[in-house]
Amino acid sequence: MKAVGVIVEYNPFHNGHLHHLQETRRKTNADCLIAVMSGNFLQRGEPAIVSKWARTKMALASGIDIVIELPYAFAVQAAERFASGAVRLLAAIGCRELCFGSESGDIAAFLSAADTWSEQQEPFDSLVRAELARGQSFPRAAAAAWQALGAAPLDLSKPNNVLGFAYVKAIRQHALPMTPHTIPRRAAGYHDESASHPSIASATSVRKILRQTGQLEAVAAYVPAAALDQLRQYQETYGRLHDWEMYFPLLKYRLLTATEADLRRIAGVEEGIEHRLKQHIAAAETFAAFIAAVKTKRYTWTRLQRLCTHVLTHFTKEAQSEAADPTYIRLLGMSETGRRYLQQVKKQLALPLVAKAAKLNGDPLYEQEKRAAAAYAAAFPEPLASRAFREEYATAPIYFSGMERK
Amino acid sequence: MKAVGVIVEYNPFHNGHLHHLQETRRKTNADCLIAVMSGNFLQRGEPAIVSKWARTKMALASGIDIVIELPYAFAVQAAERFASGAVRLLAAIGCRELCFGSESGDIAAFLSAADTWSEQQEPFDSLVRAELARGQSFPRAAAAAWQALGAAPLDLSKPNNVLGFAYVKAIRQHALPMTPHTIPRRAAGYHDESASHPSIASATSVRKILRQTGQLEAVAAYVPAAALDQLRQYQETYGRLHDWEMYFPLLKYRLLTATEADLRRIAGVEEGIEHRLKQHIAAAETFAAFIAAVKTKRYTWTRLQRLCTHVLTHFTKEAQSEAADPTYIRLLGMSETGRRYLQQVKKQLALPLVAKAAKLNGDPLYEQEKRAAAAYAAAFPEPLASRAFREEYATAPIYFSGMERK
Numbered sequence: 001m002k003a004v005g006v007i008v009e010y011n012p013f014h015n016g017h018l019h020h021l022q023e024t025r026r027k028t029n030a031d032c033l034i035a036v037m038s039g040n041f042l043q044r045g046e047p048a049i050v051s052k053w054a055r056t057k058m059a060l061a062s063g064i065d066i067v068i069e070l071p072y073a074f075a076v077q078a079a080e081r082f083a084s085g086a087v088r089l090l091a092a093i094g095c096r097e098l099c100f101g102s103e104s105g106d107i108a109a110f111l112s113a114a115d116t117w118s119e120q121q122e123p124f125d126s127l128v129r130a131e132l133a134r135g136q137s138f139p140r141a142a143a144a145a146w147q148a149l150g151a152a153p154l155d156l157s158k159p160n161n162v163l164g165f166a167y168v169k170a171i172r173q174h175a176l177p178m179t180p181h182t183i184p185r186r187a188a189g190y191h192d193e194s195a196s197h198p199s200i201a202s203a204t205s206v207r208k209i210l211r212q213t214g215q216l217e218a219v220a221a222y223v224p225a226a227a228l229d230q231l232r233q234y235q236e237t238y239g240r241l242h243d244w245e246m247y248f249p250l251l252k253y254r255l256l257t258a259t260e261a262d263l264r265r266i267a268g269v270e271e272g273i274e275h276r277l278k279q280h281i282a283a284a285e286t287f288a289a290f291i292a293a294v295k296t297k298r299y300t301w302t303r304l305q306r307l308c309t310h311v312l313t314h315f316t317k318e319a320q321s322e323a324a325d326p327t328y329i330r331l332l333g334m335s336e337t338g339r340r341y342l343q344q345v346k347k348q349l350a351l352p353l354v355a356k357a358a359k360l361n362g363d364p365l366y367e368q369e370k371r372a373a374a375a376y377a378a379a380f381p382e383p384l385a386s387r388a389f390r391e392e393y394a395t396a397p398i399y400f401s402g403m404e405r406k
Numbered sequence: 407m408k409a410v411g412v413i414v415e416y417n418p419f420h421n422g423h424l425h426h427l428q429e430t431r432r433k434t435n436a437d438c439l440i441a442v443m444s445g446n447f448l449q450r451g452e453p454a455i456v457s458k459w460a461r462t463k464m465a466l467a468s469g470i471d472i473v474i475e476l477p478y479a480f481a482v483q484a485a486e487r488f489a490s491g492a493v494r495l496l497a498a499i500g501c502r503e504l505c506f507g508s509e510s511g512d513i514a515a516f517l518s519a520a521d522t523w524s525e526q527q528e529p530f531d532s533l534v535r536a537e538l539a540r541g542q543s544f545p546r547a548a549a550a551a552w553q554a555l556g557a558a559p560l561d562l563s564k565p566n567n568v569l570g571f572a573y574v575k576a577i578r579q580h581a582l583p584m585t586p587h588t589i590p591r592r593a594a595g596y597h598d599e600s601a602s603h604p605s606i607a608s609a610t611s612v613r614k615i616l617r618q619t620g621q622l623e624a625v626a627a628y629v630p631a632a633a634l635d636q637l638r639q640y641q642e643t644y645g646r647l648h649d650w651e652m653y654f655p656l657l658k659y660r661l662l663t664a665t666e667a668d669l670r671r672i673a674g675v676e677e678g679i680e681h682r683l684k685q686h687i688a689a690a691e692t693f694a695a696f697i698a699a700v701k702t703k704r705y706t707w708t709r710l711q712r713l714c715t716h717v718l719t720h721f722t723k724e725a726q727s728e729a730a731d732p733t734y735i736r737l738l739g740m741s742e743t744g745r746r747y748l749q750q751v752k753k754q755l756a757l758p759l760v761a762k763a764a765k766l767n768g769d770p771l772y773e774q775e776k777r778a779a780a781a782y783a784a785a786f787p788e789p790l791a792s793r794a795f796r797e798e799y800a801t802a803p804i805y806f807s808g809m810e811r812k
Contacts, residue, residue, distance in 0.1 A: 248788070249791065250659055252784065252791065253656055253781065253784035254660075256780030256781075256795065257718075257720040257777045257780050257784075259720075259773070262720075282792070282795060282796070284792075285788040285789050285791075285792050286788070312663075313663060314663040314664060314665075367665070374659065374662030374663050375659065375662075375663055378662070378663075381655070382655070382691040383691050385655065385658065386691050389688060
């Protein structure tokens with residue numbers, strides 16, 4: 001069976017993701033589509049709108065065959081570390097191909113950029129430095145350097161190109177036997193918050209519409225019925241969807257009771273930013289107001305969100321350095337096809353495949369996963385907080401027979 | 407002017423406290439009655455039912471002339487450290503006399519017990535050890551030792567006797583020029599939760615009645631009108647009174663996201679209790695259920711509450727060891743008499759008298775006070791959380807002209 005990997009967040013799953021899956025199957029003739037997915041917190045330092053289990057169900061209902069978890073220590077990171085964890089897990093579960101969405105849509109551009117970057121590292125770096133010194137932005141400097149070295153200039157001002165480039169680089173760096181493909185993203189840009197296409201909107205826009213209207217029906221045009229159903233079930237169980245504001249009281253409590261020395265132990269706290277965090281937290285009444293107050297040119301919104309997520313989940317530099325490599329493949333869910341695939345390959349996998357979270361107790365990567373899950377659950381009142389946390393370690397991988405598919 | 411000290415929590419102020427103040431004035435002919443009072447968290451490891459400011463107003467309205475704060479690092483401690491901080495602060499502000507309530511009511515018994523304890527320490531300790539080895543409780547062992555050494559046997563099974571003995575010992579230990587007096591406590595015992603006397607009930611009973619009925623009027627018989635008025639005003643402003651259950655979500659969040667190594671840094675976490683805390687927290691849905699699950703013969707309810715308060719307020723062993731001695735006298739409030747007294751003595755005080763909390767920034771004792779205040783405020787929703795925390799450092803000492811007295 002031919003296994004093809006995708007790297008996803010599904011926050012929430014929407015028609016653009018469905019398009020990407022269909023195109024991936026068409027382009028690669030995959031027998032088994034494997035997604036490595038972020039858990040409770042996402043790459044840009046935000047809580048997932050619904051749990052990993054609800055998002056796993058969305059994925060399986062829409063054509064994914066296997067969902068495995070990208071551990072927190074890789075998921076809530078800038079592109080390089082995120083990519084490095086994700087492609088290594090896909091390789092470990094036997095994917096020889098990867099297919100990612102990008103603004104570029106041209107895999108040759110990624111390959112040539114990565115070749116230049118790895119084989120002509122010194123001239124590339126010195127060209128970039130020269131351009132930066134002339135006041136160019138990093139994306140423009142990199143494009144100029146590639147052009148000067150005869151490579152196709154990849155536009156790194158586009159977020160999906162940045163991630164794609166990181167995937168291709170990580171494949172090279174770890175010498176993984178994996179062929180990358182890319183599919184052009186349709187219609188909505190990654191950051192685009194305004195929905196103009198009739199059925200495609202970015203996850204950011206979908207969340208924004210949900211937040212502004214409070215109505216699940218308002219996104220029905222952009223989200224497959226099965227995904228909408230998961231959002232509805234989650235909201236019925238937990239009374240709400242997740243957003244950062246829900247965690248602000250916990251973040252504020254933590255920032256006010258931690259000393260600056262405690263904050264310096266947290267991953268991502270560098271260059272004295274702990275002073276700014278302490279300085280602005282007491283007066284802030286919302287997360288948005290807090291980040292706006294702390295933000296500087298150097299500390300972007302995303303970087304601060306990620307850092308605040310690390311404060312919230314108590315992800316220390318020590319935990320980060322203990323978590324340099326994936327140590328297990330955690331199964332979140334599978335279809336019948338996925339089950340057959342795993343049956344076939346499970347004895348040859350490079351890392352242990354784990355279905356029962358209890359087996360991972362003591363593994364530094366999983367201990368951080370539990371801390372993240374505890375923080376994710378903590379904003380609910382009891383008994384929902386206990387229920388949400390229990391879901392983390394007591395839920396069996398979702399099995400999706402296909403009968404549930406609409 | 408003759409200044410006499412009392413050591414209080416006023417959680418809340420009730421008729422028994424009023425009786426103690428009237429008896430103290432009668433017995434000592436005090437010109438100026440000075441209370442050293444716990445702040446946001448109390449000796450037995452509980453949040454104060456209302457803020458330090460509301461409780462300061464209760465005190466001033468009922469005859470106290472000066473209220474100073476017992477810093478968190480002394481307030482939330484077993485009897486010896488609590489006493490040691492309290493009597494040194496009273497001595498530092500010029501009290502030559504101390505008057506405490508006790509079950510015994512006989513100061514000679516305290517003095518003779520303390521003399522024996524300090525002058526015949528070795529025979530006393532070995533007698534106590536022998537009795538303990540025979541299976542006696544500590545109070546019975548101590549009573550037997552005192553009797554054998556010819557001293558009056560003080561009953562240390564009574565909580566106010568325990569505190570009183572600690573005050574007298576601390577006066578001796580620090581060689582303070584301070585004469586202790588004691589007044590027998592009337593009617594209700596310290597721990598007594600049932601109200602049988604028509605106008606006297608313990609603070610524990612008063613809080614229990616408030617919790618069970620949700621009605622301030624239900625305690626009107628036991629609480630002076632001015633104190634009841636403070637409870638009412640606080641409830642109107644903040645929507646509720648404080649209790650431990652209100653903090654359970656924060657405690658649970660903290661216990662689940664901290665590592666065992668983090669918990670070992672917290673004051674009071676000894677002998678592996680961090681394992682039990684971690685073991686029982688996930689399933690607990692209330693504070694009471696949690697403590698009941700963790701409790702052992704060795705770890706009593708009070709000891710666990712205190713330790714949980716330290717987790718909640720992030721009071722570390724390091725912070726505790728930095729806070730061995732009082733470094734300032736923080737003024738919370740004063741009457742006109744109090745103002746005149748301070749005018750008279752302020753140049754001779756042994757420690758700086760501080761009215762503006764901002765002047766204390768950086769002092770380890772005050773940094774812990776702010777952490778405690780942040781935790782105390784954090785259970786409120788915004789904007790009340792910000793308001794409650796701001797009260798900590800932006801409130802000027804209460805001035806009570808006497809015109810407000812009813």
